[in-house]
Amino acid sequence: xxxxxxxxxxxxxxxxxxxxxxxxxxxxxxxxxxxxxxxxxxxxxxxxxxxxxxxxxxxxxxxxxxxxxxxxxxxxxxxxxxxxxxxxxxxxxxxxxxxxxxxxxxxxxxxxxxxxxxxxxxxxxxxxxxxxxxxxxxxxxxxxxxxxxxxxxxxxxxxxxxxxxxxxxxxxxxxxxxxxxxxxxxxxxxxxxxxxxxxxxxxxxxxxxxxxxxxxxxxxxxxxxxxxxxxxxxxxxxxxxxxxxxxxxxxxxxxxxxxxxxxxxxxxxxxxxxxxxxxxxxxxxxxxxxxxxxxxxxxxxxxxxxxxxxxxxxxxxxxxxxxxxxxxxxxxxxxxxxxxxxxxxxxxxxxxxxxxxxxxxxxxxxxxxxxxxxxxxxxxxxxxxxxxxxxxxxxxxxxxxxxxxxxxxxxxxxxxxxxxxxxxxxxxxxxxxxxxxx
Amino acid sequence: xxxxxxxxxxxxxxxxxxxxxxxxxxxxxxxxxxxxxxxxxxxxxxxxxxxxxxxxxxxxxxxxxxxxxxxxxxxxxxxxxxxxxxxxxxxxxxxxxxxxxxxxxxxxxxxxxxxxxxxxxxxxxxxxxxxxxxxxxxxxxxxxxxxxxxxxxxxxxxxxxxxxxxxxxxxxxxxxxxxxxxxxxxxxxxxxxxxxxxxxxxxxxxxxxxxxxxxxxxxxxxxxxxxxxxxxxxxxxxxxxxxxxxxxxxxxxxxxxxxxxxxxxxxxxxxxxxxxxxxxxxxxxxxxxxxxxxxxxxxxxxxxxxxxxxxxxxxxxxxxxxxxxxxxxxxxxxxxx
Numbered sequence: 160x161x162x163x164x165x166x167x168x169x170x171x172x173x174x175x176x177x178x179x180x181x182x183x184x185x186x187x188x189x190x191x192x193x194x195x196x197x198x199x200x201x202x203x204x205x206x207x208x209x210x211x212x213x214x215x216x217x218x219x220x221x222x223x224x225x226x227x228x229x230x231x232x233x234x235x236x237x238x239x240x241x242x243x244x245x246x247x248x249x250x251x252x253x254x255x256x257x258x259x260x261x262x263x264x265x266x267x268x269x270x271x272x273x274x275x276x277x278x279x280x281x282x283x284x285x286x287x288x289x290x291x292x293x294x295x296x297x298x299x300x301x302x303x304x305x306x307x308x309x310x311x312x313x314x315x316x317x318x319x320x321x322x323x324x325x326x327x328x329x330x331x332x333x334x335x336x337x338x339x340x341x342x343x344x345x346x347x348x349x350x351x352x353x354x355x356x357x358x359x360x361x362x363x364x365x366x367x368x369x370x371x372x373x374x375x376x377x378x379x380x381x382x383x384x385x386x387x388x389x390x391x392x393x394x395x396x397x398x399x400x401x402x403x404x405x406x407x408x409x410x411x412x413x414x415x416x417x418x419x420x421x422x423x424x425x426x427x428x429x430x431x432x433x434x435x436x437x438x439x440x441x442x443x444x445x446x447x448x449x450x451x452x453x454x455x456x457x458x459x460x461x462x463x464x465x466x467x468x469x470x471x472x473x474x475x476x477x478x479x480x481x482x483x484x485x486x487x488x489x490x491x492x493x494x495x496x497x498x499x500x501x502x503x504x505x506x507x508x509x510x511x512x513x514x515x516x517x518x519x520x521x522x523x524x525x526x527x528x529x530x531x532x533x534x535x536x537x538x539x540x541x542x543x544x545x546x547x548x549x550x551x552x553x554x555x556x557x558x559x560x561x562x563x564x565x566x567x568x569x570x571x572x573x574x575x576x577x578x579x580x581x582x583x584x585x586x587x588x589x590x591x592x593x594x595x596x597x
Numbered sequence: 598x599x600x601x602x603x604x605x606x607x608x609x610x611x612x613x614x615x616x617x618x619x620x621x622x623x624x625x626x627x628x629x630x631x632x633x634x635x636x637x638x639x640x641x642x643x644x645x646x647x648x649x650x651x652x653x654x655x656x657x658x659x660x661x662x663x664x665x666x667x668x669x670x671x672x673x674x675x676x677x678x679x680x681x682x683x684x685x686x687x688x689x690x691x692x693x694x695x696x697x698x699x700x701x702x703x704x705x706x707x708x709x710x711x712x713x714x715x716x717x718x719x720x721x722x723x724x725x726x727x728x729x730x731x732x733x734x735x736x737x738x739x740x741x742x743x744x745x746x747x748x749x750x751x752x753x754x755x756x757x758x759x760x761x762x763x764x765x766x767x768x769x770x771x772x773x774x775x776x777x778x779x780x781x782x783x784x785x786x787x788x789x790x791x792x793x794x795x796x797x798x799x800x801x802x803x804x805x806x807x808x809x810x811x812x813x814x815x816x817x818x819x820x821x822x823x824x825x826x827x828x829x830x831x832x833x834x835x836x837x838x839x840x841x842x843x844x845x846x847x848x849x850x851x852x853x854x855x856x857x858x859x860x861x862x863x864x865x866x867x868x869x870x871x872x873x874x875x876x877x878x879x880x881x882x883x884x885x886x887x888x889x890x891x892x893x894x895x896x897x898x899x900x901x902x903x904x905x906x907x908x909x910x911x912x913x914x915x916x917x918x919x920x921x922x923x924x925x926x927x928x929x930x931x932x933x934x
Contacts, residue, residue, distance in 0.1 A: 223699065224934055227692075234639060235636075235644060238638050238639075239636070285697060285702060285901075285931070288697055289697040292693070292695070292697075298754055301901040305901070307903075309880040309883070309905075310880060333839075334838070336842075337842065340842075341884060359877050360876050361876065362875050362876065362877075364832070365838055
């Protein structure tokens, strides 16, 4: 046996390498055959992996708007051709396009969400994820915010007990056990001010209200048709008190506010109309547009007042618009234009100090304001010169007192007017000499 | 004579060892070959050339450490079979978790079956032949039957699943599921979940706990369908709210404990009896640690579905294969541009 051991060992080693060599040859044959078939040269250290075909694929997917796949193929092409400068540039450009498109669709989605157009919002968030698969905010909207919630958060105020909270939230103090159960708290211990509780939202049938909601809804709908907004509102509020998730009642409430807003707008009570529109949910259809329309009407009213030179009223109208819509540029422009107009009027009246006071209240960056301020200074200077020349004329006519008065007016408008100062001194000295002669 | 026998045995041993060495060498060489021909891209992908002995499963086993993920390679490369020398990209991460494409998104049908019979179909009872035909259809048409855990991975936007994925569930715990459906599923190697209501188990037409345990050990997923199969959404006549609440708590907590105790497996999913639910039920499921729950709304599920309102498509007794095919919606068209 011992004599045979080296032979056995040699045989084992031989078989092992035969196995390796056999299989290796088999694989190499296949690879070479394929490489020859494709007539493509393999990059160093690899077997036949062409870069151009990946670039073509990237282009093809980019055309199909499958940008993530296109990006992947570009990365492969870049790895296979590390000396290329164009591929990293293309990757950077594609990454930037992906980011831009994702941001664009996400923003659209959020806007649709605000308008409660959830289907449209979902489509935008899905598109965001298609471009940017790890977009956390889009995932958050799709997975959480677009689903209805079983719980509603409630912040405990003062020394509220669970019974108080249950009465407030469920209109039924006996449901306090429910709050204790879902918040893992003892029913007899008050939760403490500021505690945030999770209250399961119950279907209305578990909170039977003392009113027949169905009948009340019909009543409210009829009242709305008769344009009796306030009464519609009262009933909708009553329904919502018992069933705060009642969509029809919410819609009726919003419709009533909208209807009352339109009535006030028709009566040209624009600020009141805006206040009414703002009581409706901002996402309620037509509210934003109605507010904009009223603002536009107010602007027209303001412009008419400006034509009539009723500046204080213009400021009041435009100020109201800015209260409702602080970023309204047209209202800002109207105020500044009114200041300019008022300033110009005061220039004509030669009331330069008042003109400057008015213009100092305006936005100094506003083009018209800048120009009018400059006009005030020019007019002042011009008027100072007129008074100076008048003074000269009086002086030549030997009307020294009148000359001094004109030059004093010059100095009032232009305190640094050297000639006026000098002439006043000369005229006064002459007057003194004349007095002595007399 | 004894010496001759010993020598023969030794020669046999040597041949065996040498054969093993030969095979080991082959295996090592295959692996070495891949290692030398692969290119790794940013830890995200690997490019390889397929060899004659490669399959999607072998590549998935080698590069993804999971032979069942061969479909990931096939789908990424848009191919259905491998040819020797074919260049392949192997994605090392789920490249499309939500199944999103420019023309729409992936949906997963969850099939809900109830009872079975040898020959006679009724609304909720399917014949053996029809069930066989349905499973055969799934197999032959490239559908992947996934587990509910895989489905949840998809719904959580964590995992990618095959494009043509479908899940199979059975309600109640009928003995006919054990007798008729399970052998067919085993034949095709399909996983499935059985939602049981625990008061039913051990009854005349129901499975016994012994059979349930056997199925659980065989890899079938046993989940919960409450204790008594009451309609969780509806408060009964003359039942106070507090009584209703206590009943809900029992329906939801008791079967979970029983299943955990009997099978030593976690019960994390619930099928609503009659598919009905409300906010209170969902809040309670969450409190008791259920991860998802199933209705019987006849729709497929996109990844963004509410996990406590997962749709299931009930398959009724008189469905022919065409009607069955129509229920297998795996893609929802919608322009995502």
